[in-house]
Structure formats: structure tokens, C-alpha cells
């Protein structure tokens with residue numbers, strides 16, 4: 338099987354780079370090999386590879402910056418996936434495209450299903466929803482995998498890395514408690530994608546949710562990060578973590594207050610349930626702390 342991986346330098350992409358080779362020959366592209374903002378180049382370059390499966394882990398992920406760069410976000414997240422889907426259709430490949438919980442407005446009080454109504458609150462979510470629609474329109478052979486609150490040891494910044502840095506520098510932190518979701522380890526996403534690929538058939542194409550299990554506020558997630566890091570001997574200056582509301586910490590992009598997603602559809606296909614978010618956090622931290630101590 339020939340697999341083309343896009344976004345190989347990202348949090349999820351780096352994990353996929355380690356996981357996908359068990360399934361076939363992987364060609365891994367970062368922005369250097371294919372810039373998704375260059376829409377005209379996408380189809381030719383992808384078709385030339387004649388992949389069986391394309392995994393798109395590349396995206397414009399700067400949620401707040403997207404409010405100032407809506408056109409670029411829409412090009413990369415909204416239009417480029419459509420070009421990838423056209424290329425997939427042209428060479429009979431299946432496209433696995435990663436999307437986000439931010440396609441939802443957060444007004445539900447029970448987990449979102451893959452067919453729950455979408456209503457993004459900001460430019461990033463709108464651009465990702467446009468990408469989903471473009472994929473669906475251009476290629477039947479697709480899987481859209483929505484995930485959420487991604488963190489990991491690899492790649493650029495994420496909430497866990499930010500909390501650890503601030504926790505080492507400050508004695509007091511304020512973290513919002515009125516946004517609830519499910520932190521998800523990039524390694525677990527890569528594992529789920531690798532497990533999904535052998536199940537790809539016309540009956541299984543469609544939209545899925547994958548997150549770790551459980552639900553937590555950013556505040557309680559921060560507390561868990563500090564507890565787990567302290568147990569591993571991480572040097573915290575932190576004495577107090579204060580819960581605050583979203584209104585007390587205004588950001589350019591509005592976030593859904595509740596973005597828990599049910600993964601039952603994928604669980605049934607893979608015959609397993611995802612690890613609990615705290616179990617995955619505990620497993621991830623030694624890798625992150627070890628990487629930090631070596632840098």
C-alpha cells in the first residue's frame with residue numbers, strides 16, 4: 338500500500354510518521370514538499386505519487402490568528418482539502434482528512450455525534466467545515482476524522498507545553514473552567530488512523546469522531562497536568578491555579594463552551610474504546626519531560 342502523508346512536521350503528523358510505515362510505503366510531505374496554500378500545484382503533485390491512501394494532517398491551526406487571516410485559513414483548511422479530494426478521486430485513492438470539534442457551536446450538553454448539526458463560531462472552525470464539505474463533494478472515498486484538544490510531545494506548542502512552561506515560571510495561574518472538551522494525545526490519533534486504514538471500504542467511508550474518552554474543563558486539565566508532572570519530579574514554581582470564566586480571558590476567536598464528541602461510531606468499527614484522557618496524559622508526560630530535559 339502506498340500512503341501519502343501530509344503535514345508530517347505537525348503534532349499528529351509526526352506520530353503518523355512513526356505509525357503508518359507498519360501498513361505500507363509512506364511518502365511524508367511537510368510544507369516544504371507541498372504548500373497547501375499553492376492550490377494550483379496540489380493535484381499534479383499528488384496524482385504523480387499515485388497513492389492508495391492520502392492522510393491529511395496538515396492544517397492552518399492558529400485558531401486566534403485565523404481571525405486576522407481568514408483568507409489564508411480558508412485557502413489551507415477550506416479549499417486545499419478539496420484539491421486533495423479531487424486528486425484522490427483521480428487516482429482512486431482514499432483520503433483521510435482530519436477535522437475538528439470547532440465545527441460545533443458548543444451549545445449541546447451531550448456529546449456531539451458525527452451527524453450532529455455543525456455551526457462553527459470562528460474563522461478556523463468555518464474554514465475546517467468548508468474543508469469537510471469540499472472533501473465530501475469531490476471524493477466518495479473519504480474519511481473525515483474529527484478530533485479535539487490535541488497535545489503531544491512532538492511538534493510545536495500545545496496546552497500541556499504551555500502549562501508546564503508557565504507552571505515553572507509563575508506562582509499563580511488563571512485557567513478557564515467554563516469550556517469543556519476532551520484532551521487527546523496525538524499518539525492515540527495516529528494509532529486510531531492506522532487501525533482504521535485496514536477497515537476502509539465503501540461501507541465505512543464517512544465522518545467519524547476520535548478523541549480520548551472522558552471530558553474535562555481546561556482548568557481541571559491544567560490541574561491534572563500539574564499533578565502528573567509534579568509526580569514525575571517536574572520543578573513547579575506554581576502555588577495556585579485559579580478558575581476563571583471565558584469572559585475573564587478574552588481571545589480573538591470564540592470557542593465552543595462544550596465540544597465533547599462521541600466516538601461510538603469509530604469504536605464500533607475498531608472494536609475498542611479510546612484510552613481515558615488522563616491515562617494518555619500520564620503516558621505522554623515522560624516523553625515530553627525527557628525531550629525538554631535534553632533540549
Ligand SMILES: NC(=O)c1ccc[n+]([C@@H]2O[C@H](COP(=O)([O-])OP(=O)(O)OC[C@H]3O[C@@H](n4cnc5c(N)ncnc54)[C@H](OP(=O)(O)O)[C@@H]3O)[C@@H](O)[C@H]2O)c1
Nearest residue numbers: 346347348349368372373374395396398437484485486487
Ligand atoms: N491542535 C489541536 O488542538 C487540534 C484540535 C482539533 C483538530 N485538530 C486538527 O488536527 C490536525 C492536525 O493538527 P496538529 O495539532 O497536528 O497541528 P499542527 O501541529 O499545527 O500541525 C499542522 C501542520 O500543518 C502544516 N501546515 C500549515 N500550513 C501549511 C501549508 N500551507 N502547507 C502545508 N502544510 C502546512 C504545518 O507545517 P509547518 O510545520 O511548516 O508549520 C504543521 O506541520 C489538523 O487538521 C487540525 O485542524 C487539531
